[in-house]
Amino acid sequence: MTEPADFEHDLATQVLIELYSEIPPPSKLVTGHFHSGGDYRVVRPDGVGSWYLLYTASGTGRYLLGDNKLMLRHGDVVLVRPGTPHDYGTVGTYWESWWAHFQPRREWHSWLSLPQAMPGLSYVRLTRSSETDRVVSAFDRLHRDAQRAGLSPTGDTSLNLLDRSVATELTMNGIEEVLLTAVASLRREIQHLDPRVHLVLEAITADPARPHTLTSLAGLAQVSVSRLAHLFKEQVGDSIMNVVLALRLQRAAELLGATDLTVAQIAAAVGFESPHYLTRQFTRRYGTPPTTHRQKSRTPELELY
Incomplete structure (x- = not known):
């Protein structure tokens, strides 16, 4: 044009x-x-x-x-x-x-x-x-x-x-x-992600609710914790645990919109230690608490400009 x-x-x-x-x-x-x-x-x-x-x-x-x-x-x-x-x-x-x-x-x-x-x-x-x-x-x-x-x-x-x-x-x-x-x-034009980073991404994306730790994921990738943390942050642009948190919150948002599970049940299903911790992190991420998000998700929000 x-x-x-x-x-x-x-x-x-x-x-x-x-x-x-x-x-x-x-x-x-x-x-x-x-x-x-x-x-x-x-x-x-x-x-x-x-x-x-x-x-x-x-x-x-x-x-x-x-x-x-x-x-x-x-x-x-x-x-x-x-x-x-x-x-x-x-x-x-x-x-x-x-x-x-x-x-x-x-x-x-x-x-x-x-x-x-x-x-x-x-x-x-x-x-x-x-x-x-x-x-x-x-x-x-x-x-x-x-x-x-x-x-x-x-x-x-x-x-x-x-x-x-x-x-x-x-x-x-x-x-x-x-x-x-x-x-x-x-x-x-560039190489793929480091195979070890790709392996970790696949693991946390496939099952973000698992009790992932830097130690367990480093063992999966067969590298030291510090090396994995550096590689992941360098190639993905965020820390491993921040990505795990984002994935859990995304899954929580999906369950809030698609099911009638309680906030406590969803917290347990996506890997949070308590519904209060889920609510705090969810509100920080999405700007509304889980119950409000559920109400809004039943009427999808779009804006056009």
Whole structure:
């Protein structure tokens, strides 16, 4: 898409930017497609509680983190971890971007280890037209699936709960496709994860409820605890136990939405020592306690921009 010569930031667009400068709730799935003018900028010093996936389709943007600057151009995929400060916006007069705020599915964690351009921010540049076309198509479909959920201000609110749930899952499938396209592109250029790191990721992803410890996982990988901790953090971008915690919380969120198990039963099922500890960690991660999350999950939340 070429830069429109007569692009102007009208009042409606400015209101939209001001609205989205607010922090999205961690549990909410938010997607968007922006054609942004030169005055577009978002600053969130504390980041947000969700993952943020951003793709530049045309024009130029930039992401600042401390003294580091990353210029964003056609083909650039950026993945920002929860809690990473946000300071991004248009460079020049125009920037077209697709994006989504989301909480990852359990099985995605081995795909989230993209190269870090700066702390908390991963980056891949897609160079093949087959890859960039696929990502734009995936974002276009996931955004339309989100619109069909009927939960945007202009959407169809007549859909029943099942159809909204299906639309939410299709939206997540689109995000998964974008991530996998970036991973596949990357793996053509660099080596796979260290086999020992991959083994540990498979073990904790397959059964996060097990009483995993650094000692037991190091024994599985047949390396020292310190060596495994260093390798894992270097290649995945987070500590082993933080990933285990995230996987357990993700599984807890799934059970809250899909079952009528009590919080105590879910805590035991996903590997927490007590329901109180689950509630504390869950609220910190998702911004709401488990019971509130259960109520909201019965009516899926999507926002479109």
